[in-house]
Amino acid sequence: MASAGKKVKFDNPVVQWINDRLPIYSILHDQYGNFPTPRNFNYFWSFGAIAMAMLGIMIVTGVFLAMSYTPHTTLAFESIEHMMRDVNYGWLMRYTHMNGASFFFIAVYIHISRGLFYGSYRQPRELVWIFGVVIMLLMMVTAFMGYTLPWSQMSGWGVTVITSLFSAVPLIGDGLVTWLWGGFAVDNPTLNRFYALHFLLPFVICAVVFVHVWALHVSGSNNPTGVEPKSEKDVIPFNPYYTTKDSFGTVVFMIIFMAVVFFAPLVLADPAHFRQFDPMQTPPHIVPEWYFLPFYAILRAFTIDLNIPFTHIILLPAKLQGVIAMFSSILLLLFLPWLDTSPVRSAVYRPVYKWCLLLLLLAVCALTYAGSKPPEGMPLWFGIVGTFYYFLHFLVIVPVLGKYEKTLTPPASISESVEAGHE
Amino acid sequence: MDSTRRAGGTRRDFLYLTAGAMGAVGVSSALWVLPNSMNPAADTLALASTEVDISKIQVGQAITAVWRGAPLFIRHRTPEEIAKERAVDWQSLRDPQKDEDSAVKAEWLIVKGVCTHLGCIPLGTKAGQPRGEYGGWICPCHGSQYDLSGRIRSGPAPKNLLVPPYTFVTDTLIRVG
Numbered sequence: 339m340a341s342a343g344k345k346v347k348f349d350n351p352v353v354q355w356i357n358d359r360l361p362i363y364s365i366l367h368d369q370y371g372n373f374p375t376p377r378n379f380n381y382f383w384s385f386g387a388i389a390m391a392m393l394g395i396m397i398v399t400g401v402f403l404a405m406s407y408t409p410h411t412t413l414a415f416e417s418i419e420h421m422m423r424d425v426n427y428g429w430l431m432r433y434t435h436m437n438g439a440s441f442f443f444i445a446v447y448i449h450i451s452r453g454l455f456y457g458s459y460r461q462p463r464e465l466v467w468i469f470g471v472v473i474m475l476l477m478m479v480t481a482f483m484g485y486t487l488p489w490s491q492m493s494g495w496g497v498t499v500i501t502s503l504f505s506a507v508p509l510i511g512d513g514l515v516t517w518l519w520g521g522f523a524v525d526n527p528t529l530n531r532f533y534a535l536h537f538l539l540p541f542v543i544c545a546v547v548f549v550h551v552w553a554l555h556v557s558g559s560n561n562p563t564g565v566e567p568k569s570e571k572d573v574i575p576f577n578p579y580y581t582t583k584d585s586f587g588t589v590v591f592m593i594i595f596m597a598v599v600f601f602a603p604l605v606l607a608d609p610a611h612f613r614q615f616d617p618m619q620t621p622p623h624i625v626p627e628w629y630f631l632p633f634y635a636i637l638r639a640f641t642i643d644l645n646i647p648f649t650h651i652i653l654l655p656a657k658l659q660g661v662i663a664m665f666s667s668i669l670l671l672l673f674l675p676w677l678d679t680s681p682v683r684s685a686v687y688r689p690v691y692k693w694c695l696l697l698l699l700l701a702v703c704a705l706t707y708a709g710s711k712p713p714e715g716m717p718l719w720f721g722i723v724g725t726f727y728y729f730l731h732f733l734v735i736v737p738v739l740g741k742y743e744k745t746l747t748p749p750a751s752i753s754e755s756v757e758a759g760h761e
Numbered sequence: 762m763d764s765t766r767r768a769g770g771t772r773r774d775f776l777y778l779t780a781g782a783m784g785a786v787g788v789s790s791a792l793w794v795l796p797n798s799m800n801p802a803a804d805t806l807a808l809a810s811t812e813v814d815i816s817k818i819q820v821g822q823a824i825t826a827v828w829r830g831a832p833l834f835i836r837h838r839t840p841e842e843i844a845k846e847r848a849v850d851w852q853s854l855r856d857p858q859k860d861e862d863s864a865v866k867a868e869w870l871i872v873k874g875v876c877t878h879l880g881c882i883p884l885g886t887k888a889g890q891p892r893g894e895y896g897g898w899i900c901p902c903h904g905s906q907y908d909l910s911g912r913i914r915s916g917p918a919p920k921n922l923l924v925p926p927y928t929f930v931t932d933t934l935i936r937v938g
Contacts, residue, residue: 495881498879498880498881499879499880499881499902500879501880502878502879502880503879505877505880506919516800516801517796517799517800518799519801520799520800520801520802520805521801521802521805521829521830522801522805522809522829522830522831523829523830523831523875524830525805525830527799527801527802527805531799617830617831617832618825618827618832618882619882620881620882620901620902621901622901623901624881624902638903638917641917643855643919652855652919655919656917656919657878657879657917657918657919712903712904713903713904714904
């Protein structure tokens with residue numbers, strides 16, 4: 339905690355009275371008012387604030403939508419139509435919530451990419467990063483469960499396919515799936531529990547966001563040079579400088595978000611989302627939402643069973659390989675702080691690693707494309723190559739390149755880099 | 762140090778242990794009750810068996826019935842189809858199964874209509890639907906193909922279509938589940 343010890347005095351006697359009993363005003367002052375922050379942030383540093391704003395919007399619209407929603411298989415689809423046609427501004431709240439999920443993921447993915455590029459996950463910010471990965475996982479679970487609630491063809495079949503993944507778990511797989519469903523097929527018990535959890539998890543996310551930010555305020559923010567602040571010349575108070583910058587970034591982001599809500603609310607929606615779930619009829623092509631596509635492509639990139647050589651005994655079925663790969667693609671991020679061996683934190687000063695990160699971005703784009711198509715022909719190859727590079731990047735390039743890369747010399751301090759006129 | 766200390770430990774140690782043990786019993790019973798409440802409820806389990814009249818199914822035809830909220834494929838196989846399936850070298854298949862074991866009465870094939878890959882419903886039951894290379898079913902999601910014995914022949918699915926437990930109540934009535 340930056341300037342603990344110094345007692346702040348408040349002019350307003352009511353504020354002072356409260357603060358003497360519950361020091362929220364001094365905490366706000368120390369952590370947001372006066373908090374010393376590197377002076378050289380670019381706009382990529384605004385995405386944490388933007389993501390937090392999106393979380394708020396999702397919770398508020400979600401609570402109001404819940405007032406018009408019925409979590410029952412016979413009524414869910416109709417209650418959504420009721421929301422869209424009859425509830426006052428129901429369409430606005432629903433389109434905001436629906437597209438809000440996408441924009442929340444856009445903000446968070448940019449936030450994570452920024453961390454990857456500038457090495458924000460590295461010592462001493464490992465826990466900040468780990469809590470961040472936990473938030474992303476919780477967001478994925480929450481978004482997936484929310485996708486179920488309209489009880490459309492895409493909802494029902496998306497849930498069927500994704501929950502069936504767990505049947506790949508050896509021995510207990512089938513029992514696990516029955517337990518998740520609360521029955522022998524995706525049905526009313528499934529919808530009920532997903533609704534309960536979809537309501538609960540955002541508040542769990544809030545709690546993890548709190549510790550994420552808390553841990554961040556212990557280590558202080560990283561910055562584009564990756565060099566820690568060394569003197570008063572390197573930092574500026576969070577308020578007014580970054581409250582203003584973050585607010586401006588948030589406003590620009592919200593303008594784009596609202597443009598989609600008002601002018602193209604269905605641009606990301608699949609037609610199968612507008613027919614009620616029919617458990618007897620699978621739609622011809624099931625795709626998850628765009629933000630899951632890379633992981634879906636990794637899941638489907640594995641097509642060959644691993645046998646004990648020269649026998650028909652299957653050691654690792656293709657389905658299980660895919661499931662393991664999909665979960666490890668996210669979980670390996672938890673180990674990133676220890677996988678990176680480079681002496682230099684920011685990719686700005688790593689001429690080779692920069693290109694590897696660009697390749698990683700291309701691999702994720704290839705995976706997104708592959709995930710949106712049936713797994714055959716070219717898209718399957720995009721999926722296989724993308725998956726290969728994704729794991730190669732984190733498990734080989736990051737640890738090995740860090741040892742052998744000839745890095746540039748980072749500036750001696752933040753102020754020196756600012757005065758030299760770059761970053 | 763403590764005057765009440767004896768060879769077997771103090772009274773305080775005893776209190777810690779017994780209180781801890783009671784706490785552990787309490788927590789583990791909650792850990793049993795809460796997750797277990799998510800398993801199928803009694804009314805869901807009560808719907809676990811169903812009866813189907815198969816007298817109207819012509820030779821070469823198939824129907825879809827509902828069993829445990831999921832489709833059930835019932836196919837009345839032709840003699841050629843039976844001969845073909847019984848001639849398959851079943852031991853070399855991914856999930857080796859003899860046709861005699863899946864179809865107790867050779868002309869009736871009864872399988873759960875859920876792909877063992879990721880739970881989609883394979884096409885091939887209704888007339889006019891594609892049936893894949895092996896003449897049985899093909900899954901629209903990821904292309905798994907099944908033969909007329911419900912066995913997985915190609916594609917990503919690891920297992921054959923499930924043969925549910927069923928009995929012939931009469932020649933034209935089956936009870937599934």
